[in-house]
Amino acid sequence: MLVIFEGTSQVETTVRAVLADILGLSADRVAAFTPDTPLFGALPELDSMAVASVLTELEDRLGILIEDDEIDGEMLETFGALVQFAASKALV
């Protein structure tokens, strides 16, 4: 089920910025990400070490805490899934 939280666009901007910063991608490239853009498995820059960095940076910027058991392939599968996950943690 797709839930739109108020404030999602701010979270989305943050997720784009984090991906750009951690993976060294250009602003143009991340600006072109759509909800269906595949991430883990599709971006060679996003290996398991980079995943750890992305999640920690999201925690720091959004003021959230991500538990180990919340991390699965689904939330990292697409840009939309990652934004959805981050928004569900960041927004009440």
Add this chain to the structure above:
Amino acid sequence: MTALRFDTYDWSGGREAMLRFGADAGPIVVAALPLFEEANRTRQFLVTILRALAVIGISSVLPDLPGIGESIVVTGEARLRDQRTAYAELTQQLGRNTYGISIRSGALFDTDAALTGRWQLSPQTGEDLLRELDRARAASQSARASDTDYAGNTLSREMLADLRDATPYAGTGPLRGVRLESDPRDADVKYAASPLWRRSEPDNDIALTQILAGDISNWIASCER
């Protein structure tokens, strides 16, 4: 002689290597890289800052601490308290007005030193560092070498315990905290830049090094007044 040169220093536990920049007079900076992988990602960046400081008349040293860099102490035997002792003894030996500058967990080393002031870029607590190490460990898909293997770093139980309680200096004296604009935590100033310590590959940010060298220089001048 202001160009980079290699030197050593002695502390009660041995002799370590260090880089020296700038002249042998005036205020001197002791620089500290973060622990583990972030050091590799930010070394060139920090050295660029130190070179820039030398050009504007501020000398510096970038010491290896026991268990780091060229140290003959193996990583698995490194202890934060030894690293702090070595740092403090080096500071003592330098004799001049000494300012500590650090990046991320580098802020954990100068707590016992008699520094004139401390300048910290995105300081990190030992607890946060451990959290990231645990996460990198969980994310690692390759077979773990042992229970003490943290993303390729062998950490003793003692070092882990050291880090668990470690926080940056919280005593008296000039303290300047610098963070990136994307970081919501408190700071004296924030600059718009990318966190190099999080990048997969080592990188540099020349524009930011110039800004930070200026920031450090102005801050030292205000401390010397």
